[in-house]
Amino acid sequence: MLADMSHRLMEVQGIPTPELEEIEDSFSRMLTSYYRAAILTRDGRPAGYALWRDEPGHTFLRHFFIEDWARGGGLGQQFFAALAQDWFQQDVPIYLDVMDRNGPGHAFWSKLGFTRECVGLKWIPENAFESRSHHTDGIEVIEAAPGDMPELVRLYQQLCAAHGSVYPLEEAERRLAVILKAPYRANLFREDSETVGSALWMEMGDHIFLRHFTIDEDHRRGGIGARAFRALETACFPEREIELNATDLMAGPETFWKSQGFKPVGTALRRDAKELLS
Numbered sequence: 263m264l265a266d267m268s269h270r271l272m273e274v275q276g277i278p279t280p281e282l283e284e285i286e287d288s289f290s291r292m293l294t295s296y297y298r299a300a301i302l303t304r305d306g307r308p309a310g311y312a313l314w315r316d317e318p319g320h321t322f323l324r325h326f327f328i329e330d331w332a333r334g335g336g337l338g339q340q341f342f343a344a345l346a347q348d349w350f351q352q353d354v355p356i357y358l359d360v361m362d363r364n365g366p367g368h369a370f371w372s373k374l375g376f377t378r379e380c381v382g383l384k385w386i387p388e389n390a391f392e393s394r395s396h397h398t399d400g401i402e403v404i405e406a407a408p409g410d411m412p413e414l415v416r417l418y419q420q421l422c423a424a425h426g427s428v429y430p431l432e433e434a435e436r437r438l439a440v441i442l443k444a445p446y447r448a449n450l451f452r453e454d455s456e457t458v459g460s461a462l463w464m465e466m467g468d469h470i471f472l473r474h475f476t477i478d479e480d481h482r483r484g485g486i487g488a489r490a491f492r493a494l495e496t497a498c499f500p501e502r503e504i505e506l507n508a509t510d511l512m513a514g515p516e517t518f519w520k521s522q523g524f525k526p527v528g529t530a531l532r533r534d535a536k537e538l539l540s
Contacts, residue, residue, distance in 0.1 A: 264289050264299060267311050271327040275361055289313075294408050296445040297324070300349060302341045304332055312345055315445050318466070321350045323358040342374060398493035401486070406448035406460070414438060414448055417460045417476045446473065449498065451490040453481070459490050469503040491522055 265285040272279045279285075292313070293299060302310040309332040313325035328338045350356060358376070360367045396403040406414055419434045429437065441462065442448065451459040458481040462474035475494075477487045495504075506519060 263301060263308055264311055264313075267308065267327055267329070268325065270329070271325060274327075274330075275364065291405075291407070295447070296443065298349070300345060302328070302332075302337070304337065309337065310341060312341070314345075314350065316351050317445050318464075320355045320357055323356055326358065338370065339374065396493070396497040398496045399489040400453055401458075401489050401493035402452040403490075403493045403497040404450050404452065406450050410448075410450055411435070411438075413450060413457050414460055417457075417478060418474070420479055421474055421476045441473070447498070449494060451477075451493065453486070456481075458486060461490075461494050463498070465499075466505075469505055470499045472504055472506050475506075487518060488522065 265282050268285050268289070269279055269282060289299070297313055297315045299311060299313045301308055302312075308329070310328040311325065312323065312327075314321055314323045326338075326342070328341070346356070356376075357379075358371070360371060362381075415431065415435050415438055418438045419429060419431070422429055422434065446462050446464050449461045449463075450457055451461070457478065459477040460474065461472065461476070463470055463472045475487075475491065477490060495502075504524075506524065
């Protein structure tokens with residue numbers, strides 16, 4: 263149902279539309295990570311939907327769509343009011359993007375009290391749609407899927423144990439599931455098809471917050487940590503400023519992160535993206 267309406271939303275916006283199966287797969291990934299969705303019905307018939315994620319300090323509304331046959335009677339305003347009152351985080355700003363050519367969209371959101379804060383710009387290189395490998399220095403970086411949860415939990419247990427907190431399997435699963443409800447992205451590192459580590463990170467607007475970075479205790483050799491970090495950075499956030507929580511570092515790995523160009527900043531370590539260019 264969501265994929266079907268999303269397909270029509272793309273058509274309205276003039277965006278090239280993939281096959282429905284691809285859209286369904288995309289929704290499946292988003293809804294099993296950190297997005298939430300609500301479907302609006304009228305007279306028992308799907309009339310629209312919204313897709314959003316809660317981020318620290320604000321809510322990002324990614325999709326908001328009202329079917330053509332349901333427009334014009336204030337249903338969109340009622341739907342947004344219900345979301346803001348009962349579904350979104352309270353007392354935080356709401357951000358969304360509107361295409362520059364979408365005049366009706368600008369008018370609709372302005373009527374609801376939204377103001378323009380920035381202008382989005384896009385540049386598409388000639389090879390943007392060519393298949394790109396996420397292999398760097400022999401390390402493959404993959405986006406963790408729900409089926410990878412056992413591997414993520416195993417590595418999370420190792421990370422906790424290294425910092426003096428030993429959790430049984432069920433407790434580790436519960437704690438990691440709570441973390442993953444926030445807008446974190448999880449990646450696994452593989453070498454020769456074998457999982458050798460993981461990372462958990464969040465897009466924070468002006469920088470990346472790297473919450474967890476773990477190398478399997480049986481594979482800590484041959485500079486694999488440095489290679490895994492380079493592979494993650496290349497695949498997911500090249501030339502971005504990165505911050506790490508000091509509580510995850512000071513029990514031993516401080517030397518490692520300093521060797522990767524990080525410097526202490528208060529109680530954390532941060533590497534400025536500008537330094538990458540010097």
